[in-house]
Amino acid sequence: MEGAKDASSREGHHCGGCHSEENGKFLNPTPMLNELESGPWPSFVSGFKELAERTKKPMLRGVLDQLEYSYNTKMGYWKGGLVTVDGYGAGIITRYSMIKDKFPEAAEFHTMRIQPAPGLHYNTAMMRELCDIWEKYGSGIITLHGQTGDIMLQGIEQDKVQQCFDELNQSGWDLGGAGAGMRTAVSCIGQGRCENACYDNLKLHLKVLKHFVGVLHRPEWNYKLKFKFSGCPNDCTNAIMRSDLAVIGTWRDAIQVDRDEVNAWVEKKGMDVLVNQVINLCPTKAISLKDGEMHIETRDCVRCMHCLNAMPKALSPGKERGISLLMGGKNTLKVGVNMGSLIIPFMKMEDDEDIEAFIEQIEEIIDWWEDAGLDHERIGETIERVGLKQFLDGVGIEADINMVTRPRDNPYFKAPY
Amino acid sequence: MNPLPGGRHYTQSEKNIMSSPEKKWKTIESGPHTYEEALHPVVRKNYGKWKYHEIPRPGVLMHVAESGDAIWTVRAGTPRQDTVDMVRVLCDIADKYADGYLRFTVRNNVEFLTPNSEHVEPMIQELESRGFPVGGTGMCVSSVAHTQGWLHCDIPATDASGVVKSMMDYVYQEFKDMQMPNKVRLSTSCCSINCGGQADIAIVVKHTRPPRINHDHLATICELPKAVARCPVAAIRPTVVNGKRSLMVDEAKCICCGACFGACPAMEINHPEHSKFAIWVGGKNSNARTKPSTMSIVAHNLPNNPPRWPEVTEVIGKILSAYKAGGRPWERVGEWINRIGWKRFFEETGLTFDDNMIDSYRHARTTFNQSAHVRF
Numbered sequence: 001m002e003g004a005k006d007a008s009s010r011e012g013h014h015c016g017g018c019h020s021e022e023n024g025k026f027l028n029p030t031p032m033l034n035e036l037e038s039g040p041w042p043s044f045v046s047g048f049k050e051l052a053e054r055t056k057k058p059m060l061r062g063v064l065d066q067l068e069y070s071y072n073t074k075m076g077y078w079k080g081g082l083v084t085v086d087g088y089g090a091g092i093i094t095r096y097s098m099i100k101d102k103f104p105e106a107a108e109f110h111t112m113r114i115q116p117a118p119g120l121h122y123n124t125a126m127m128r129e130l131c132d133i134w135e136k137y138g139s140g141i142i143t144l145h146g147q148t149g150d151i152m153l154q155g156i157e158q159d160k161v162q163q164c165f166d167e168l169n170q171s172g173w174d175l176g177g178a179g180a181g182m183r184t185a186v187s188c189i190g191q192g193r194c195e196n197a198c199y200d201n202l203k204l205h206l207k208v209l210k211h212f213v214g215v216l217h218r219p220e221w222n223y224k225l226k227f228k229f230s231g232c233p234n235d236c237t238n239a240i241m242r243s244d245l246a247v248i249g250t251w252r253d254a255i256q257v258d259r260d261e262v263n264a265w266v267e268k269k270g271m272d273v274l275v276n277q278v279i280n281l282c283p284t285k286a287i288s289l290k291d292g293e294m295h296i297e298t299r300d301c302v303r304c305m306h307c308l309n310a311m312p313k314a315l316s317p318g319k320e321r322g323i324s325l326l327m328g329g330k331n332t333l334k335v336g337v338n339m340g341s342l343i344i345p346f347m348k349m350e351d352d353e354d355i356e357a358f359i360e361q362i363e364e365i366i367d368w369w370e371d372a373g374l375d376h377e378r379i380g381e382t383i384e385r386v387g388l389k390q391f392l393d394g395v396g397i398e399a400d401i402n403m404v405t406r407p408r409d410n411p412y413f414k415a416p417y
Numbered sequence: 418m419n420p421l422p423g424g425r426h427y428t429q430s431e432k433n434i435m436s437s438p439e440k441k442w443k444t445i446e447s448g449p450h451t452y453e454e455a456l457h458p459v460v461r462k463n464y465g466k467w468k469y470h471e472i473p474r475p476g477v478l479m480h481v482a483e484s485g486d487a488i489w490t491v492r493a494g495t496p497r498q499d500t501v502d503m504v505r506v507l508c509d510i511a512d513k514y515a516d517g518y519l520r521f522t523v524r525n526n527v528e529f530l531t532p533n534s535e536h537v538e539p540m541i542q543e544l545e546s547r548g549f550p551v552g553g554t555g556m557c558v559s560s561v562a563h564t565q566g567w568l569h570c571d572i573p574a575t576d577a578s579g580v581v582k583s584m585m586d587y588v589y590q591e592f593k594d595m596q597m598p599n600k601v602r603l604s605t606s607c608c609s610i611n612c613g614g615q616a617d618i619a620i621v622v623k624h625t626r627p628p629r630i631n632h633d634h635l636a637t638i639c640e641l642p643k644a645v646a647r648c649p650v651a652a653i654r655p656t657v658v659n660g661k662r663s664l665m666v667d668e669a670k671c672i673c674c675g676a677c678f679g680a681c682p683a684m685e686i687n688h689p690e691h692s693k694f695a696i697w698v699g700g701k702n703s704n705a706r707t708k709p710s711t712m713s714i715v716a717h718n719l720p721n722n723p724p725r726w727p728e729v730t731e732v733i734g735k736i737l738s739a740y741k742a743g744g745r746p747w748e749r750v751g752e753w754i755n756r757i758g759w760k761r762f763f764e765e766t767g768l769t770f771d772d773n774m775i776d777s778y779r780h781a782r783t784t785f786n787q788s789a790h791v792r793f
Binding site for chain 1 (some may be wrong): 723
């Protein structure tokens with residue numbers, strides 16, 4: 001490739017002798033990467049180099065060499081393959097170097113995706129154990145966390161994968177998802193700290209992902225399917241755009257107002273701020289002043305969370321809490337970015353029966369998608385291709401005005417009469 | 418062992434399986450790790466019964482439960498691309514100040530929760546002295562959602578962690594402060610698939626040439642129908658080159674999205690000079706005030722220039738300066754732009770609107786100004 005040749009000819013300028021001071025005795029010179037060691041933000045390059053100098057693992061040296069080479073040629077050199085563990089068809093991201101003749105120490109650099117606890121909570125005992133097992137078998141490089149929500153243990157050779165996984169599994173860890181099946185999910189901190197969490201998203205995440213654990217480890221669908229569980233419409237897990245199934249906590253009744261705290265807030269911040277930053281920013285003008293007192297018209301409230309965010313002590317979600325389910329989010333590939341759209345406006349999510357009802361509904365949705373979808377088609381794309389009405393008919397969900405921003409503005413439908 | 422037909426020898430893991438048919442450990446398909454043992458006792462006691470929170474200073478949250486119990490959170494930035502040594506340092510801090518509990522945020526920050534307010538200050542000191550910036554709360558520039566790049570991905574046009582390091586060095590003080598009109602979420606992605614996601618400001622690779630096809634190898638490493646089906650504009654067709662089955666790309670139709678490269682490594686779209694950067698603004702996931710929105714392109718043709726990507730960070734700086742100066746409280750970047758109008762956005766940031774920024778893909782009409790609303 002012409003570009004690569006030009007770039008790699010710059011290698012000649014790198015000094016072959018000045019390595020000991022920069023990189024200790026174990027590593028080879030990495031002058032481009034070294035430039036990422038300066039500056040105040042913590043440097044991943046420094047972290048890798050310290051790890052390499054301490055452990056003397058050849059794979060770390062090889063990977064840094066190859067990364068340095070990539071920085072020079074501006075190309076990547078990893079290719080996939082089929083490394084797996086017994087009984088699973090996914091979860092190990094295979095990586096072989098395409099230039100292992102140049103960098104034999106980087107020949108294999110597979111990644112193990114590991115499902116963390118919902119909410120990304122750890123205690124130090126489990127974290128240290130994970131680190132010790134990983135250092136025993138792999139490079140010691142660990143990403144906390146991947147975009148879909150996995151712990152990523154990066155850098156292991158094929159012949160160590162099974163043993164490493166067995167030890168991790170014995171400590172309560174399991175592989176994450178990959179390929180055309182269920183993927184690892186993400187939850188916000190939810191009821192583990194947040195006053196706005198409208199349901200136990202950690203528990204729902206755990207139960208749902210346990211239910212689908214088979215198809216997570218042995219993918220068999222048209223394409224991938226991702227869940228994200230946000231406790232409230234702030235959607236801190238970015239569920240609406242980053243998941244096929246966005247579970248967003250909500251409430252049905254009125255926002256709870258603590259009058260004393262509202263008064264305290266106004267005393268502290270002033271009436272100007274109440275008007276300019278709270279009342280004026282309500283998207284549906286649901287908030288007004290009546291005799292100087294803040295009043296929320298519940299029928300006009302769309303639960304956008306702004307006033308709760310602005311007045312956390314004074315306002316809280318209503319009492320009748322549950323979830324909304326949005327579907328169809330996906331990122332840019334092929335058709336462009338899709339946002340999820342509202343499919344189930346409200347579902348109670350208080351006890352195990354509610355969770356079972358939810359899972360049943362999801363199973364029906366997935367069955368429909370398996371029939372109606374094409375290969376490599378995300379569920380949002382399928383719905384767009386066949387039409388939302390066909391989807392609703394297929395899974396037995398009744399049309400609800402909350403599914404659309406407005407009814408259609410063209411008359412071209414086949415009348416059922 | 419005798420070699421297999423064709424002369425291939427058994428791999429080590431196949432030998433492992435065959436030589437010990439009774440595996441010692443039977444896999445438990447446990448799914449996500451359990452979480453209850455990872456919750457601080459004060460959190461467990463008040464689970465689901467929180468009342469309100471405050472942000473006493475950047476990087477510190479205080480949550481109060483209905484019971485009156487309070488828990489402090491100290492949040493700090495991490496490289497995301499960590500090592501076991503770094504994680505052990507975080508565990509040491511958690512053991513010392515947070516009763517052995519820690520967690521991570523969706524944007525790769527680390528959090529330590531403690532009911533002891535007197536642990537907050539020493540924890541901040543220790544984190545800072547170890548190189549972890551305390552911040553990332555409230556109206557700040559939080560850390561960058563990003564991916565794998567040259568370190569690990571099989572289809573990257575650039576690196577991820579390096580771009581993040583460069584960006585966060587540049588906006589470091591805004592991570593530690595809370596001086597922005599509202600939170601700013603950043604993301605970076607090393608190809609057009611944009612695994613970093615929608616963000617207030619995003620840096621995304623843009624390919625500018627169709628893929629280069631390796632006709633000698635394509636049929637042996639790719640499923641032809643799969644690659645053909647993958648193209649969203651039906652630009653790929655079967656053909657024969659030098660007597661071998663292969664594929665061709667109708668270059669006039671090709672939109673250089675790179676989807677075929679993922680399906681077929683013999684259709685290489687990455688190029689060290691022709692894969693460039695574009696900057697996008699206005700993405701928002703939250704429902705607060707305005708509905709969630711996708712990002713719009715505001716700059717492109719920026720070079721892929723490791724190890725520091727100065728051209729890209731310069732544009733980020735321009736956007737952040739204009740936003741910080743002009744945004745009203747609670748306005749996210751997209752909301753600020755909607756109020757001042759795109760014309761002023763381009764003026765105040767010094768960026769240039771060009772005809773390539775007019776949508777030409779699906780649903781383009783929805784982005785046209787179907788009104789007489791004009792700004793002069």
